[in-house]
Amino acid sequence: MKKFPKGFYWGAATAGYQVEGWNENTDWSEAARKGKVPPAGRLCDHYNLYDKDFALAKELGHNAHRFGIEWARIEPEPGEFNHEEVEHYRDVLKSLHKHGLEPFVTLWHFTLPVWFAESGGFEREDADIIFARYCKFVVEELGDLCTHFATINEPNVWAGHGYLFGSWPPFKRAKIFTKTLGKDDGSTARVGAVPQFGNFLRYRKVEQNLIKAHKRAYTVIKELSPQTQVSLVKHVHVFCSNWNPFNFLKAKAMNYLQSGKFMSAIDTHLDELSLNYYRRTKFGDRKVYQKSDMGWEMYPEGIYRALLSLKKYNKPVYVSEAGVADEEDRFRADYIRKQVKATHRAIEAGVDVRGHMYWSLLDNYEWALGTEKKFGLIEVNYQTLERKPRLSAYEYKKIIERNGLD
Numbered sequence: 001m002k003k004f005p006k007g008f009y010w011g012a013a014t015a016g017y018q019v020e021g022w023n024e025n026t027d028w029s030e031a032a033r034k035g036k037v038p039p040a041g042r043l044c045d046h047y048n049l050y051d052k053d054f055a056l057a058k059e060l061g062h063n064a065h066r067f068g069i070e071w072a073r074i075e076p077e078p079g080e081f082n083h084e085e086v087e088h089y090r091d092v093l094k095s096l097h098k099h100g101l102e103p104f105v106t107l108w109h110f111t112l113p114v115w116f117a118e119s120g121g122f123e124r125e126d127a128d129i130i131f132a133r134y135c136k137f138v139v140e141e142l143g144d145l146c147t148h149f150a151t152i153n154e155p156n157v158w159a160g161h162g163y164l165f166g167s168w169p170p171f172k173r174a175k176i177f178t179k180t181l182g183k184d185d186g187s188t189a190r191v192g193a194v195p196q197f198g199n200f201l202r203y204r205k206v207e208q209n210l211i212k213a214h215k216r217a218y219t220v221i222k223e224l225s226p227q228t229q230v231s232l233v234k235h236v237h238v239f240c241s242n243w244n245p246f247n248f249l250k251a252k253a254m255n256y257l258q259s260g261k262f263m264s265a266i267d268t269h270l271d272e273l274s275l276n277y278y279r280r281t282k283f284g285d286r287k288v289y290q291k292s293d294m295g296w297e298m299y300p301e302g303i304y305r306a307l308l309s310l311k312k313y314n315k316p317v318y319v320s321e322a323g324v325a326d327e328e329d330r331f332r333a334d335y336i337r338k339q340v341k342a343t344h345r346a347i348e349a350g351v352d353v354r355g356h357m358y359w360s361l362l363d364n365y366e367w368a369l370g371t372e373k374k375f376g377l378i379e380v381n382y383q384t385l386e387r388k389p390r391l392s393a394y395e396y397k398k399i400i401e402r403n404g405l406d
């Protein structure tokens with residue numbers, strides 16, 4: 001039996017824009033109004049139905065939950081904070097406590113207030129000051145109800161889509177020498193994303209500004225509330241290779257560029273770490289893998305390497321997202337079991353993993369791909385808002401109840 005440490009957190013994650021509904025003051029809703037990304041609309045109406053959703057999570061055995069606060073709701077205009085929305089998120093946190101779910105809050109998960117995005121977003125010289133002001137406000141208002149706050153969700157993924165591939169707001173697509181970045185496979189909207197040389201430099205600047213923003217937010221939060229545990233949510237795409245030394249070097253470079261580089265710039269400003277894992281790429285591998293509804297090779301075991309790559313930072317680690325898009329629920333249960341087993345192996349190898357949050361609790365808005373991809377443990381009917389746990393959710397529950405698996 002692979003037993004997890006006592007007090008291990010088990011649950012699932014969501015993000016504000018992807019489930020709440022009617023979140024109309026963001027760069028994404030603005031892009032939807034211009035027809036560049038699919039409209040979100042009411043979605044799961046989690047903004048109103050959160051208490052029912054948390055009751056379901058409880059029934060499914062969860063004892064923790066990760067969610068994102070929408071910056072655009074809290075600060076609809078520069079420096080003006082909306083106290084009704086603060087009350088809303090206080091109610092969300094109270095509901096989590098009522099259902100025995102430990103909250104993990106993400107302060108910023110991809111969507112920006114329109115005023116911030118339109119004035120340059122993270123390209124602004126003072127972006128770190130603005131971001132830290134918002135983070136400080138939230139922790140001041142909600143810190144009594146939550147210990148774990150993550151500043152930024154997947155900075156590299158966000159900056160990559162927005163400034164290299166041009167598939168997400170602000171739709172900037174880069175060109176390096178003769179190479180245009182991003183795929184032209186039609187899977188993402190790229191309306192008006194004209195490839196430009198300057199966008200690579202913009203990307204670099206945004207990356208630097210995100211580093212500054214995280215560090216400043218960390219510092220102000222800790223000054224205000226030393227007991228708050230601050231993390232950053234890092235997406236780790238695992239790159240590895242076959243025997244070929246050229247592939248080996250390629251994998252090493254990719255791991256550094258998409259993960260190590262950013263991490264080594266912020267590792268002095270972290271109390272804990274949050275990991276999002278979805279994918280592994282093995283250069284030189286001819287094996288054919290089963291694919292998820294996202295078209296991604298399914299390799300849940302790769303979370304072991306992703307976790308191991310974080311060991312050197314010597315911090316508690318929470319799996320803040322890992323999961324699979326599988327509308328028919330054919331693979332999910334097996335995927336979860338493999339992912340959990342690999343997480344256990346990482347604990348045995350010395351990584352201080354303290355929680356596992358499946359992505360996602362509910363079916364949701366998968367960014368530029370709209371609502372067709374189904375990651376949820378709970379299926380949502382967008383017409384009737386009916387919720388129906390998938391069978392795999394009960395398989396996950398069995399693992400949780402035993403705090404481990406064979």
Ligand code: BGC
Pocket residue numbers: 015018153154157235276321359365366367
């Ligand atoms: C993001 C989620 C997204 C998931 C699946 C992660 O990169 O944090 O918002 O839905 O991956 O693509």
